[in-house]
Amino acid sequence: MRLASLTVAALLLAQAESAAAFCRSTSCVGDCERDFDGCKVEGAPLYWPSLCVGFALDAQASEHITLDVAREVVRRSATTWSSLECPKGEATLAFVETEPLPCHVAEFLPDGPNVNAILFQDTQWSYKSADNSLAKTTVTYDKTSGEIFDADIELNHAYNELTVGDEEVVYDLESIVTHELGHFLGLDHSLDFDATMNASYNPGTIELRTVEQDDVAGVCAIYPPGRAATCAPTPRGGLAERCGPDDEGGCSVARSAAELDVAPSVLFGVVAACAIARWRLRRRRGSR
Numbered sequence: 001m002r003l004a005s006l007t008v009a010a011l012l013l014a015q016a017e018s019a020a021a022f023c024r025s026t027s028c029v030g031d032c033e034r035d036f037d038g039c040k041v042e043g044a045p046l047y048w049p050s051l052c053v054g055f056a057l058d059a060q061a062s063e064h065i066t067l068d069v070a071r072e073v074v075r076r077s078a079t080t081w082s083s084l085e086c087p088k089g090e091a092t093l094a095f096v097e098t099e100p101l102p103c104h105v106a107e108f109l110p111d112g113p114n115v116n117a118i119l120f121q122d123t124q125w126s127y128k129s130a131d132n133s134l135a136k137t138t139v140t141y142d143k144t145s146g147e148i149f150d151a152d153i154e155l156n157h158a159y160n161e162l163t164v165g166d167e168e169v170v171y172d173l174e175s176i177v178t179h180e181l182g183h184f185l186g187l188d189h190s191l192d193f194d195a196t197m198n199a200s201y202n203p204g205t206i207e208l209r210t211v212e213q214d215d216v217a218g219v220c221a222i223y224p225p226g227r228a229a230t231c232a233p234t235p236r237g238g239l240a241e242r243c244g245p246d247d248e249g250g251c252s253v254a255r256s257a258a259e260l261d262v263a264p265s266v267l268f269g270v271v272a273a274c275a276i277a278r279w280r281l282r283r284r285r286g287s288r
C-alpha cells in the first residue's frame with residue numbers, strides 16, 4: 001500500500017510541475033484547443049525575428065505620472081526581460097528604447113511607419129471590462145509564420161490608480177508593465193502562480209516586478225541562445241516620428257489593429273493579450 005501511495009504522490013507531483021509550464025501566444029484567436037497547461041496548441045507561436053525590439057513611450061505620458069518617471073519604470077521592466085540567463089547561454093532578445101512617441105495612439109500600419117507604443121489612457125478605456133482591466137497589449141503578427149510585426153501596450157489609468165513607489169502601492173506600474181512586456185514578447189498567461197505571466201495580480205504589491213523561473217523558461221524557448229538573427233530595432237515600415245502622413249488631425253487616418261483583425265483578406269492577425277484582473281488575489285502554487 002505504501003508503494004501505491006508513493007506512486008500516486010509522484011503522479012500528482014508530476015502533474016503539478018506540468019501545470020507550471022509557460023505558454024506561448026499563438027496566431028489562433030478565439031476558441032482554440034488547449035493542452036493540460038492551458039496553452040494553445042493551435043496556430044503558429046508568436047515571436048520577434050530580431051535580436052532586439054524597439055519601443056517608445058507616449059510623450060504625453062500621464063497627467064498622474066511624468067514622462068521621466070514613466071521612462072525610468074519602463075526601462076527597468078525592459079531590462080528585467082533583456083538578456084536573460086538560459087541553461088546554455090543568454091536569451092537572444094533585448095529591448096531598445098526609441099524617442100518618445102509624438103502621437104497618443106496604439107496602431108499598426110501595414111505600409112508603415114510604426115512604433116511599438118507604450119501609452120497611458122487617462123480619461124477613457126474603450127475595451128471590455130473597463131473597470132477591472134489594468135492594461136492591454138495588442139500584438140499584430142503574420143498569421144502564417146507567427147512573426148510579430150508590432151506590439152502596443154495601453155495602461156488603464158482612467159479606472160485605476162497606478163503607482164510607482166515602493167510604499168503606499170495601489171496598482172504598481174512596474175509590475176503591470178513587466179507583465180505586459182511578457183505578452184509583448186509573445187508569452188501567454190501561465191498557470192504557474194509564481195510566474196509574472198500568471199493572469200492575476202495582488203493589488204498593493206510589487207511582486208510582479210521581477211521575472212520568475214517559468215517566465216525565463218518561456219523567453220529562453222522563444223529566443224534561445226545562439227539564434228541566427230540580427231539586431232533590427234526599427235519598427236516594421238520604419239519608425240513613425242510624427243503624427244499622420246500629413247501631420248494634421250492627429251493619427252486618425254490610421255487603420256487600427258482591431259480593424260485589421262476583422263478584415264478577412266489581410267495576412268495580419270491581432271491578439272489582444274491581457275488585462276490583468278485586478279480583483280483576483282494572486283494565488284501561490286498549491287493554494288488552489
Ligand SMILES: [Zn+2]
Binds near residue numbers: 179274275276
Ligand atoms: Zn496578461
